[in-house]
Amino acid sequence: MISLALINQFLGQPPNASEHGYQIDHILEFAHWFMGALFLGWSAYFVFVLIRFRRRKHPRADYHGVKSAISTHLEFSVVLIEAVLLIGFAIPLWAKRVNEFPDTKDAIVVHAVGQQFNWNFHLPGPDGQFGRRDVNLVSNSNPLGLDQNDPAAKDDIVTTGELHVPVNHPVIVELSSKDVIHNFALVHMRIAGDAIPGSLIPMWFKPVKPGTYEIICGQLCGLGHYGMKGTLVVDEPNEYQAWLKERAELAGGAASAPPATQRPPGEPAQAGPTPGTVPPPGAPKVGNPQLPQDKNAAPSPSPSGQ
């Protein structure tokens, strides 16, 4: 993993914590070098011209101006560099993100379901099968409406707000939403994806640094948007197993939802945090979109942005 991100660091980009992240940083870095060179070149020329050809110094303008073809060369170099960035970096990089998902057998697969203003996580448990979710079963204690009569659901884990994953292990997050569009942004992992109701959008990354990271909602989702914060904890394998065990013990039908805050009467539908404060880890009330692929843990790289 080459660290080649001088401008990025200079501009304050936090360190990368995922396997593919350095590639994202590289394209950003190259773009910044390219922009910097063009800007400095143009600026130097610009300042020179403004001084050299000011009226006092150069009282009579030249009707014909520049005759040389230097601008054409410049134009072609710009095109060339952009083409290299596009074909050499951007397109292959994206293809790797959407066409080359890791095998679900080796990866942690988790459903992340956004809602105003929190993230719910659904893990399939040891059997690797996601239990059935039903909108009619949704309650304060069962935010995703997990059907406990489904054998596949017995060992499932549902948590709210915080997700643990083991380090150096690919993670596939399948994104959806109960209500409006959210965006699951992990800046340290250099990955983000929209959580759109009615769609299941997969994304993947491989965390390489243990630690605690913020999950940002990157799409305006209502008045509590600014406080819609999740936590991603990247654990050492033994810590991860301990967390799984603890979650599994809690998962006896009633998952980990904190008590719901009641909406004060007379408030608009999207009651939320008080001004100036970050809201507490949100209170999922009910709700579950009828996901098209509830039981299907396999990621489908097919675009839903058609």
Place this chain on the structure above:
Amino acid sequence: MDASTSAAAHHESHEHHGEHEHHELGWWRKYVFSTDHKVIGIWYGVCGLLFLFFGFSLMMMMRFQLAYPGHAMPVIGGVLSKIFGPGTMDGGKMAPEFYNSLGAMHGTIMIFLGVVPVAFAAFGNFVVPLQIGAPDMTFPKVNAASFWAFFVGAAVMVASFFVPGGAAKSGWTSYTPLADIADKGPHYHLIWNGQTMWILGFIFLITSSLLGAVNFITTIIQLRAKGLTWMRLPFFVWTQFVTAFLLLLAFPPLEAALVMQFMDRVAGTSFFLPTGLVVNGAAVHISGGGSPLLWQHLFWFLGHPEVYVLILPAFGIVAEIIANNSRKPLWGYKSLVFSVLVIGFLSFIVWAHHMWLTGMGSTVSAFFQTTTLLISIPSVIVLSAFFISLWGGSIRFTVPMLWATAFLPMFGIGGLTGIPLAFNSADLYLHDTYYVIAHFHYIVAPGTIFGLFAGVYYWYPKATGRMMNEFWSKVHFWPSLICMNVIFLPMFLQGMLGMHRRWYDGGQGWTIGNEHVWGLSGFQWNTPISWAAWTMGLAQIPFIINFFWSIKHGKKVDDNPWEATTLEWTAPNRPPHGNFVITPVAYRGPYEYSLPGREKDFTMQNEPVEETERTRRRPEPETVLA
């Protein structure tokens, strides 16, 4: 080509008299309900500038919340609370829904009530007919209808602040399903609520733009003066021509989408609502089956051409001013014209680069990344041509030229920082961060708006017969230039830190917002940014006073104070109804500055080509660069 005379005839029959004197028109018909393109242009300009300031004021309020989240706004907090009503600024503290309202309305107002009316409607109306030697627009009444549709749309938008629940709060993009379900429920009126009024106001604004676009296109095609061939058109006319096509073709899909969202909100349809939506603990009673992404496609199909609607007129204004103040022809006129045509075309096939993170596959995203980079090529050509035009000039730094000179590097920063955003992989990091905010503001604020100020100072003498005060113009310019950069440069840092936009707490509650860069935390950078924004607000006061004061007290000038070449300067100042005393004929290109062998360093388009000039111009040896 007899267009101008036939138009004049048309115009006269329309007004039912042959003279250009208008004794029978009352004050209201002459100055308010006028069909004269200049009066309409000035109305558009004054309204648009007011809305620019209003939209900026909304942002100045938000900047307080971002710098000092949770604090009561001193001095004016109580007043604002009274103005905007309960639930907005109670106790001087901004509520999050009000913050979201301000954000959504800032974007809407700046773009659709500010920049488009000034850049396209005001300058287009006032300048284009004069520049092409026409007596008026082809359809003067349609022109007036366009303005009044704009006026109604603007009134509805402003009124929406004062209905229960306040103005629209789902972002200027109004993404569904959020916009579909916002401002609904027992405490909201079915129609008179923020989001629905936003839709209604927008429909009026689109109607206004469509009427204007049709008029501009026909006027430029039909009413050019004799001899004013396509390649003799001032570049500004070209940019307005392409802009009109963008509006004409991009707005109707959005108008359709707005009607669909209106039906979703009012009539219970589900165009943008998928099955199984559960909002705030209750299943939403809808038929479902709709697609939230459909809205994004329809919105950005307008949204991206709209970016060029904002920037192309500024290109045109800057081109006029650079040619005029460098006293030499615009370099690469033909490539400039072809570039704007190509930009116009490409701007219709880049829209999905606003939607990189919606689960796009590799093929579709490869297409849109390629088109996005392709559009940078003509943009670079335009900017290069402006830079190269300065070479060999005799540059005088008049007030319009100051703004135009500032435009170039500012637009450069905005354009260059679009490069990483064009790559969807880099967007995985930068999407919806402050980096994006800084990028597009550099294009629109110190880019387009500086171009607009340049245009105001440049054509002011034509509209009023007087010059704006130079000293106070500079007091306007320098602080604005400095503040713009203090406002937007740090936002690149905030974006690189990972701070996302639309955070009501200014990033205070996020560990990312508390990371340090260049000595301040991401959140702390809000403070200098906000102070710069307020200072820039103060810096607009000299402009406002200068603008109105100079109408009566500015220095009187003759018809061509800038010694310019294009046809609008052959018309008398404060051109009468019908514009020209003598119907102009064009004999040459638009930028014949410093023609060799002439005493004067400018030759106007209506000056016939002399025999001596013909012979002198033919052979062009390499001595020119001596």
